[in-house]
Amino acid sequence: xxxxxxxxxxxxxxxxxxxxxxxxxxxxxxxxxxxxxxxxxxxxxxxxxxxxxxxxxxxxxxxxxxxxxxxxxxxxxxxxxxxxxxxxxxxxxxxxxxxxxxxxxxxxxxxxxxxxxxxxxxxxxxxxxxxxxxxxxxxxxxxxxxxxxxxxxxxxxxxxxxxxxxxxxxxxxxxxxxxxxxxxxxxxxxxxxxxxxxxxxxxxxxxxxxxxxxxxxxxxxxxxxxxxxxxxxxxxxxxxxxxxxxxxxxxxxxxxxxxxxxxxxxxxxxxxxxxxxxxxxxxxxxxxxxxxxxxxxxxxxxxxxxxxxxxxxxxxxxxxxxxxxxxxxxxxxxxxxxxxxxxxxxxxxxxxxxxxxxxxxxxxxxxxxxxxxxxxxxxxxxxxxxxxxxxxxxxxxxxxxxxxxxxxxxxxxxxxxxxxxxxxxxxxxx
Amino acid sequence: xxxxxxxxxxxxxxxxxxxxxxxxxxxxxxxxxxxxxxxxxxxxxxxxxxxxxxxxxxxxxxxxxxxxxxxxxxxxxxxxxxxxxxxxxxxxxxxxxxxxxxxxxxxxxxxxxxxxxxxxxxxxxxxxxxxxxx
Ligand code: SF4
Numbered sequence: 001x002x003x004x005x006x007x008x009x010x011x012x013x014x015x016x017x018x019x020x021x022x023x024x025x026x027x028x029x030x031x032x033x034x035x036x037x038x039x040x041x042x043x044x045x046x047x048x049x050x051x052x053x054x055x056x057x058x059x060x061x062x063x064x065x066x067x068x069x070x071x072x073x074x075x076x077x078x079x080x081x082x083x084x085x086x087x088x089x090x091x092x093x094x095x096x097x098x099x100x101x102x103x104x105x106x107x108x109x110x111x112x113x114x115x116x117x118x119x120x121x122x123x124x125x126x127x128x129x130x131x132x133x134x135x136x137x138x139x140x141x142x143x144x145x146x147x148x149x150x151x152x153x154x155x156x157x158x159x160x161x162x163x164x165x166x167x168x169x170x171x172x173x174x175x176x177x178x179x180x181x182x183x184x185x186x187x188x189x190x191x192x193x194x195x196x197x198x199x200x201x202x203x204x205x206x207x208x209x210x211x212x213x214x215x216x217x218x219x220x221x222x223x224x225x226x227x228x229x230x231x232x233x234x235x236x237x238x239x240x241x242x243x244x245x246x247x248x249x250x251x252x253x254x255x256x257x258x259x260x261x262x263x264x265x266x267x268x269x270x271x272x273x274x275x276x277x278x279x280x281x282x283x284x285x286x287x288x289x290x291x292x293x294x295x296x297x298x299x300x301x302x303x304x305x306x307x308x309x310x311x312x313x314x315x316x317x318x319x320x321x322x323x324x325x326x327x328x329x330x331x332x333x334x335x336x337x338x339x340x341x342x343x344x345x346x347x348x349x350x351x352x353x354x355x356x357x358x359x360x361x362x363x364x365x366x367x368x369x370x371x372x373x374x375x376x377x378x379x380x381x382x383x384x385x386x387x388x389x390x391x392x393x394x395x396x397x398x399x400x401x402x403x404x405x406x407x408x409x410x411x412x413x414x415x416x417x418x419x420x421x422x423x424x425x426x427x428x429x430x
Numbered sequence: 431x432x433x434x435x436x437x438x439x440x441x442x443x444x445x446x447x448x449x450x451x452x453x454x455x456x457x458x459x460x461x462x463x464x465x466x467x468x469x470x471x472x473x474x475x476x477x478x479x480x481x482x483x484x485x486x487x488x489x490x491x492x493x494x495x496x497x498x499x500x501x502x503x504x505x506x507x508x509x510x511x512x513x514x515x516x517x518x519x520x521x522x523x524x525x526x527x528x529x530x531x532x533x534x535x536x537x538x539x540x541x542x543x544x545x546x547x548x549x550x551x552x553x554x555x556x557x558x559x560x561x562x563x564x
Pocket of ligand 1: 447448449450451452453454470471472473474475476477
């Protein structure tokens with residue numbers, strides 16, 4: 001085994017979150033930043049997302065995924081103090097920020113960092129997680145795997161396709177398969193409303209007359225060696241198939257676009273506590289986890305619908321990681337966080353989650369949240385204090401709301417103090 | 431949902447604005463004299479989108495072309511601007527015949543004046559040359 005290497009900030013993952021975090025850490029004064037990436041190139045999932053629509057908030061342009069990535073990659077490559085290790089798989093991370101990784105030339109590598117940014121992203125939920133009855137033929141893919149085959153490797157997984165789940169990747173792939181000459185028979189969604197963005201329903205399904213069956217699911221997969229068809233049934237309010245509504249759709253391919261799971265195995269080796277609602281670490285407004293000096297951002301923290309917000313969040317994590325590293329340099333004994341000043345933030349009625357989960361009293365920060373179901377005309381409140389009003393809210397669209405000094409004043413007047421719990425809720429507007 | 435209704439008083443369409451992720455629900459009315467009235471947008475770009483959607487719908491096409499001597503067999507490309515929606519299938523057939531050779535830089539023109547639209551097809555990413563690649 002090689003001797004141990006040292007760095008100020010180690011960034012695990014070279015996708016959109018890792019790239020923005022590394023650049024922000026350097027801007028904030030970290031002398032040495034190291035990116036560990038398991039793929040052969042930087043950019044992460046953006047490299048296979050060849051459609052446009054990225055960067056509207058950040059760059060006021062509609063970029064493709066690779067174009068968005070190339071707004072960051074050349075800057076990273078041009079900085080001699082950002083050390084990029086490609087084809088490098090991180091095996092473990094300790095609470096004292098020691099990383100063990102495998103590198104094709106250096107073998108087993110140990111890296112000791114003053115601060116770590118977790119930016120590993122997420123992965124797709126698979127058929128195994130769904131337990132669809134039927135045979136186990138070839139021809140069942142997650143939407144993202146199909147996306148990689150079609151957009152990067154040059155393989156078409158099939159000619160007649162049914163897509164289960166109306167997540168954005170599934171919708172994007174419905175259009176992609178159609179453009180490449182396949183027939184997309186249907187998109188099937190178990191909820192009474194689509195999971196993806198409204199614009200993707202419009203430009204990926206309606207443009208190509210692809211039917212969307214809501215409150216429906218695949219109840220049987222047919223075919224011995226290869227998928228030959230699926231049975232689709234309507235479901236009731238409890239997601240139980242309704243007898244008599246079955247319809248058989250012949251197809252050779254079933255794509256699954258049924259959700260993403262933050263990839264936190266490494267976080268857990270470091271003892272980072274997770275929030276069961278997001279599947280990602282519990283963090284404060286600096287995006288610092290409950291393990292001092294370990295930060296998290298991007299889809300490993302919570303699944304985003306817009307990469308613009310990933311970059312924004314990663315810049316917070318990168319900058320704060322640099323500050324932590326600088327403090328550790330100044331004071332080798334290490335510096336914990338200022339405990340005691342934080343309040344816990346929890347989702348109340350009609351909210352699926354809110355982030356960060358902990359917040360320093362008085363901090364003016366953006367809160368990210370998702371509602372649990374679509375609603376019209378809502379007022380978002382923080383322990384009774386009105387934060388914002390929205391015309392329309394949907395679970396597919398993450399809300400970003402600024403917590404301002406005036407809100408804190410009202411909270412303090414209401415007697416809220418550090419150590420207490422704050423509840424964010426979405427109430428129907430009066 | 432884009433829903434069209436044709437009446438004696440003219441034409442009415444509801445649609446989702448695809449210009450940005452907000453996805454506003456737009457309503458367009460065309461009266462008997464052909465005058466458009468548009469509601470539901472939150473910004474000027476949405477208003478323009480609704481007008482174009484009724485008069486001349488256009489889309490940016492994103493796809494891939496074959497590439498040689500690169501680490502991957504495909505290069506992602508896009509149209510430099512939106513092209514008429516009804517040309518998408520034809521454009522795909524044209525681009526299926528195109529093959530380029532690495533190295534390529536983001537923004538390089540891959541095909542000029544696609545189907546006489548005045549719009550070019552450009553590379554979406556850098557692709558380095560790998561010698562010995564098939
Ligand atoms: S009208 Fe404006 S804000 Fe609304 S979706 Fe269109 S571009 Fe976005």
